[in-house]
Amino acid sequence: MVTRLTPPGAQPxxxxxxxxxxxxxxxxxxxxxxxxxxxxxxxxxxxxxxPTGCGKTRxxxxxxxxxxxxxxxxxCHDDLTAADLVGRYLITANETLWVDGPLxxxxxxxxxxxxxxxxxARRDTTxxxxxxADDRRILxxxxxxxxxxxxxxxQLVMSYNPGYQSVLKELKHSTRQRFVAIEFRYPDASLExxxxxxxxxxxxxxxxxxxxxxxxxxxxxxxxxDEGASTRLLVHAAKLIxxxxxxxxxxxxAIAEALSDDPEMLRAIDxxxxxxx
Amino acid sequence: xxxxLSAAELGKRLDYLLGPVLSSRRTAxxxxxxxSALDRQQxxxxxxxxxxxxxxxxxxxxxxxxxAAEALGQLxxxxxxxxxxxxxxxxxxxxxxxxxxxFRQFDLFRRQAADSHAVTFAEYAPVLELFVCGLAGRRLKxxxxxxxxxxxETLFLPPRIALFPDKADNCAVYRILAVLLWAQGRYGSWxxxxxxxxxxxxxxxxxxxxxxxxxxxxxxxxxxxxxPGIARTMARLRGGEPDPRCAGLVSANATVGDSLALLDRxxxxxxxxxxxxxxxxxxxxxxxxSARLARERSExxxxxxxxxxxxxxxxxxxxxPEGRFSIETGQSADADGAAEFELRLDGRSVTPPAEVVQLxxxxxQDLGEIPDDCLQAAGGGGYRxxxxxxxxxxxxxxxGGHDGSAYFYDEWDYKRRHYRKNWCVLRETDxxxxxxxxxxxTLARYRxxxxxxxxxxxALRGEDRLLKRQSGGDDIDFDALVEGCVDLKTGxxxxxxxxxxxxxxxxxxxxxxxxxxxGSTKGWVNxxxxxxxVMLCEALEVxxxxxxxxxxxxxxxxxxxxxxxxxxxxxYDDTVRRRIAGITPRDYTRMGAAIRHxxxxxxxxxxxxxxxxxLSDGKPDDYSDHYRGKYGIEDTRQALIExxxxxxxxxxxxxxxxxxxxxxxxxxxxxxxxxxxxxxxxLKVADIYRRLTA
Ligand SMILES: Nc1ncnc2c1ncn2[C@@H]1O[C@H](COP(=O)(O)OP(=O)(O)OP(=O)(O)O)[C@@H](O)[C@H]1O
Ligand SMILES: [Mg+2]
Numbered sequence: 001m002v003t004r005l006t007p008p009g010a011q012p013x014x015x016x017x018x019x020x021x022x023x024x025x026x027x028x029x030x031x032x033x034x035x036x037x038x039x040x041x042x043x044x045x046x047x048x049x050x051p052t053g054c055g056k057t058r059x060x061x062x063x064x065x066x067x068x069x070x071x072x073x074x075x076c077h078d079d080l081t082a083a084d085l086v087g088r089y090l091i092t093a094n095e096t097l098w099v100d101g102p103l104x105x106x107x108x109x110x111x112x113x114x115x116x117x118x119x120x121a122r123r124d125t126t127x128x129x130x131x132x133a134d135d136r137r138i139l140x141x142x143x144x145x146x147x148x149x150x151x152x153x154x155q156l157v158m159s160y161n162p163g164y165q166s167v168l169k170e171l172k173h174s175t176r177q178r179f180v181a182i183e184f185r186y187p188d189a190s191l192e193x194x195x196x197x198x199x200x201x202x203x204x205x206x207x208x209x210x211x212x213x214x215x216x217x218x219x220x221x222x223x224x225x226d227e228g229a230s231t232r233l234l235v236h237a238a239k240l241i242x243x244x245x246x247x248x249x250x251x252x253x254a255i256a257e258a259l260s261d262d263p264e265m266l267r268a269i270d271x272x273x274x275x276x277x
Numbered sequence: 278x279x280x281x282l283s284a285a286e287l288g289k290r291l292d293y294l295l296g297p298v299l300s301s302r303r304t305a306x307x308x309x310x311x312x313s314a315l316d317r318q319q320x321x322x323x324x325x326x327x328x329x330x331x332x333x334x335x336x337x338x339x340x341x342x343x344x345a346a347e348a349l350g351q352l353x354x355x356x357x358x359x360x361x362x363x364x365x366x367x368x369x370x371x372x373x374x375x376x377x378x379x380f381r382q383f384d385l386f387r388r389q390a391a392d393s394h395a396v397t398f399a400e401y402a403p404v405l406e407l408f409v410c411g412l413a414g415r416r417l418k419x420x421x422x423x424x425x426x427x428x429x430e431t432l433f434l435p436p437r438i439a440l441f442p443d444k445a446d447n448c449a450v451y452r453i454l455a456v457l458l459w460a461q462g463r464y465g466s467w468x469x470x471x472x473x474x475x476x477x478x479x480x481x482x483x484x485x486x487x488x489x490x491x492x493x494x495x496x497x498x499x500x501x502x503x504x505p506g507i508a509r510t511m512a513r514l515r516g517g518e519p520d521p522r523c524a525g526l527v528s529a530n531a532t533v534g535d536s537l538a539l540l541d542r543x544x545x546x547x548x549x550x551x552x553x554x555x556x557x558x559x560x561x562x563x564x565x566x567s568a569r570l571a572r573e574r575s576e577x578x579x580x581x582x583x584x585x586x587x588x589x590x591x592x593x594x595x596x597x598p599e600g601r602f603s604i605e606t607g608q609s610a611d612a613d614g615a616a617e618f619e620l621r622l623d624g625r626s627v628t629p630p631a632e633v634v635q636l637x638x639x640x641x642q643d644l645g646e647i648p649d650d651c652l653q654a655a656g657g658g659g660y661r662x663x664x665x666x667x668x669x670x671x672x673x674x675x676x677g678g679h680d681g682s683a684y685f686y687d688e689w690d691y692k693r694r695h696y697r698k699n700w701c702v703l704r705e706t707d708x709x710x711x712x713x714x715x716x717x718x719t720l721a722r723y724r725x726x727x728x729x730x731x732x733x734x735x736a737l738r739g740e741d742r743l744l745k746r747q748s749g750g751d752d753i754d755f756d757a758l759v760e761g762c763v764d765l766k767t768g769x770x771x772x773x774x775x776x777x778x779x780x781x782x783x784x785x786x787x788x789x790x791x792x793x794x795x796g797s798t799k800g801w802v803n804x805x806x807x808x809x810x811v812m813l814c815e816a817l818e819v820x821x822x823x824x825x826x827x828x829x830x831x832x833x834x835x836x837x838x839x840x841x842x843x844x845x846x847x848x849y850d851d852t853v854r855r856r857i858a859g860i861t862p863r864d865y866t867r868m869g870a871a872i873r874h875x876x877x878x879x880x881x882x883x884x885x886x887x888x889x890x891x892l893s894d895g896k897p898d899d900y901s902d903h904y905r906g907k908y909g910i911e912d913t914r915q916a917l918i919e920x921x922x923x924x925x926x927x928x929x930x931x932x933x934x935x936x937x938x939x940x941x942x943x944x945x946x947x948x949x950x951x952x953x954x955x956x957x958x959x960l961k962v963a964d965i966y967r968r969l970t971a
Contacts, residue, residue, distance in 0.1 A: 012650055053432060064382045079743065083756060088759070088765055089760060090759060095766075096759065096762060096763045096766065110515045143760070162947070203347055209505075211501070213944060216411035216412060218412060219411045219413070219414040220410055220411050221411070222950075222951070223407070223410050223416065223951075223953070224407055226968075255697075264403045264404050264407060265407060268404050268407035268411065269410045271404070271408055271452065272408070272411055273506075274506045275452075275456075275504040275506040275507045276505070276506060277505060277506050
């Protein structure tokens with residue numbers, strides 16, 4: 001029997017591999033689906049760039065379903081080591097056992113490996129994906145002395161939010177120049193309304209008021225807000241509203257408080273909400 | 278608490294502080310007498326503010342001193358501060374007479390402040406400014422005026438609204454006024470020449486009042502469709518339905534033409550009823566609007582030229598490409614939502630950068646459509662400054678008093694595309710420390726905010742990091758152990774490093790702050806800069822990052838000055854605090870040389886991440902030579918590129934409202950921040966630094 005030795009207090013890796021059977025709802029905003037498919041056909045890795053909550057994760061789930069490949073997601077954090085991605089030895093009763101990390105599993109099974117928020121990972125960790133992300137498409141597993149060659153079905157995808165201003169969280173050029181970038185923006189008003197309605201069953205008046213509110217907060221980006229309200233926040237507010245929470249309270253809780261702590265800003269956003277509803 | 282100062286002691290201080298406006302007939306004695314009755318804290322408060330006001334105007338400071346003793350008795354500390362700021366605003370805006378009047382009439386101020394249902398411009402403007410920016414998608418200035426009106430760039434609003442017994446309703450009236458004024462630009466009030474239409478009447482003032490009323494009704498209807506919430510409030514507060522004769526203005530596609538037609542019909546017979554939110558038409562609008570249009574057109578032309586360079590014609594193009602832009606606007610169904618458009622270059626669809634989207638949006642708001650001639654890319658592209666002749670070349674002889682500590686720096690001449698060798702002479706000097714208790718006053722003034730800053734910086738100090746494979750430590754490193762066992766099995770030795778240890782992460786970061794000491798920072802800006810630095814230092818001490826502070830200014834290339842405030846090796850102590858207090862506005866802003874010098878200093882520091890943070894109030898500029906305009910911007914840009922090459926990350930914090938026009942070219946789109954309210958600067962700088970290095 002294999003006893004996994006987990007250091008006390010350590011988190012299990014937030015990793016999941018799955019084949020998505022039901023179509024995840026996704027509205028294409030531009031040519032991103034075609035671009036992704038072309039990159040995939042050319043065995044090129046893809047970088048999803050865009051502000052938070054604009055549909056990057058949803059897009060990749062949709063693509064995994066479309067292509068019927070398993071999706072392995074790794075949420076990157078600053079303690080993520082190369083071994084966490086590639087794999088490590090475990091001890092069994094009286095022998096040692098190698099266990100693949102999510103990246104190695106994805107390579108072996110020809111899955112889509114999605115590294116979410118890749119800037120959060122330590123820089124030395126990102127380097128292990130370099131040989132996999134150029135035309136060699138190999139994953140060296142130094143500890144095992146094994147070299148994995150990725151099959152054509154394997155695809156590396158990572159996400160990156162360029163909105164951060166922190167100088168300590170920039171993507172290295174040698175990393176980012178290996179990827180085909182797909183830029184995500186917030187959808188146009190009519191499309192965003194449609195998304196809100198499908199995600200929350202809100203009526204169209206509610207959806208269009210929320211989109212208008214979002215546009216006003218997006219106008220404040222750089223003028224007191226770091227980010228405007230994302231589609232995700234609008235969906236949250238819409239869900240609260242369809243459960244009977246008054247619009248003002250729903251927008252305050254789901255949108256205003258998610259965007260700022262500044263009392264004047266909170267008040268301004270509350271007044272946007274009071275105006276559009 | 279310290280004992281109060283005596284009348285004699287106060288007299289001496291006042292003689293010194295108010296000397297220039299005292300005379301044998303107007304002495305400090307009666308003021309000192311009155312102030313001697315206050316407690317020490319109040320006295321310090323008064324003396325501090327006299328000093329601050331002195332920097333604007335001695336007479337104003339005298340008026341304050343004369344009123345202070347009695348006013349403080351009535352107002353209490355926090356509303357006294359509001360009173361002082363109100364007076365200084367009045368002075369800035371309307372001159373000495375108004376400023377002095379506010380000081381003399383503290384009783385009026387108190388009574389107004391006591392009406393708890395009233396809303397003042399000063400208290401509501403910060404929220405309203407955000408509200409309007411969210412509404413318009415561009416910054417509009419808010420200012421006080423007797424009547425509400427707009428020239429489409431500034432919204433003028435009344436100083437105070439107390440129409441309704443409920444304070445929330447009075448705030449709502451402010452909001453409605455702001456939305457109506459914004460709507461004038463958005464829904465085309467100024468697409469017709471309203472001034473001429475009124476002037477053609479026997480009584481132009483009456484015509485203007487009628488027209489303003491009609492436009493108000495038309496815009497109300499437009500707004501109501503967009504903002505149901507505002508519509509409900511308007512219906513509740515307006516008191517009476519609009520006159521039935523004006524019903525045509527309420528339809529969805531009524532234009533300013535309908536208001537003008539109604540003026541024709543009703544000029545003799547109609548008297549506009551008073552509304553809680555009536556406004557007047559601003560006579561200067563046409564001039565402001567056409568200036569803005571011209572500016573935006575030329576900015577758009579430059580931006581399109583840049584865009585064209587990014588999109589070279591496809592190789593396969595059969596005919597020579599014309600480089601023609603066109604626009605397709607897909608009017609949204611109700612014509613009320615934000616316009617959506619597609620930009621095409623020779624028929625190919627191109628994604629416009631945010632800057633272009635904003636300009637086109639703004640032009641669409643003003644003109645209703647984009648005329649073809651707006652879509653011509655500028656010949657050269659780049660900035661909108663006119664070309665200026667470069668200054669005469671020639672050798673420079675460092676002027677007298679040359680003490681050997683001069684540095685020479687090259688300067689970039691964008692026209693010749695080469696450096697002018699050793700063009701600038703730069704000297705480093707120490708700042709004269711000031712003993713005016715500025716730092717202490719700042720610390721006292723912002724005590725709660727500083728405490729909060731410190732807390733947020735503590736969070737940043739680096740969480741513990743788990744170091745693996747240590748020979749000493751407090752937990753077993755399982756990964757290492759497992760590998761060790763593998764090694765053992767294969768006949769090797771068990772390695773020694775099998776433990777984990779918690780360790781405070783080293784931030785390994787050095788930051789150099791470069792502070793604008795040009796003459797334009799005189800007054801509030803200088804105060805805000807100094808306060809910012811004090812707060813920044815307090816916060817940085819928590820963090821343990823290495824940091825240095827230098828000021829910069831100068832006149833001409835022969836006299837670029839760098840002022841040492843805190844070197845990397847200096848501890849943050851009383852001397853540094855006094856040097857911060859001693860920062861005074863000097864001359865001009867020849868930024869290139871300053872950046873080059875500080876880059877060399879930063880280059881010598883051993884740190885993994887190096888930041889050069891500029892605190893500035895405007896673009897590069899210098900006296901009489903050609904540093905102003907494009908030359909200075911290009912040199913600064915070049916100096917920043919050099920800094921980049923040295924592995925330094927430049928960042929700029931500015932209070933210049935026009936920063937958007939040039940800072941993105943200098944620092945890149947994400948590496949600058951505009952703090953548009955000077956009073957907030959002290960609270961913001963440390964916070965921006967925190968986010969920058971989080
Ligand atoms: N184009 C879209 N089609 C369908 N749903 C969308 C779309 N864009 C956004 N959404 C909605 O927004 C929510 C947030 O999107 P998602 O989780 O994909 O954001 P993200 O870009 O991955 O954000 P983060 O960077 O924070 O991880 C989704 O759950 C979905 O409800
Ligand atoms: Mg995501």
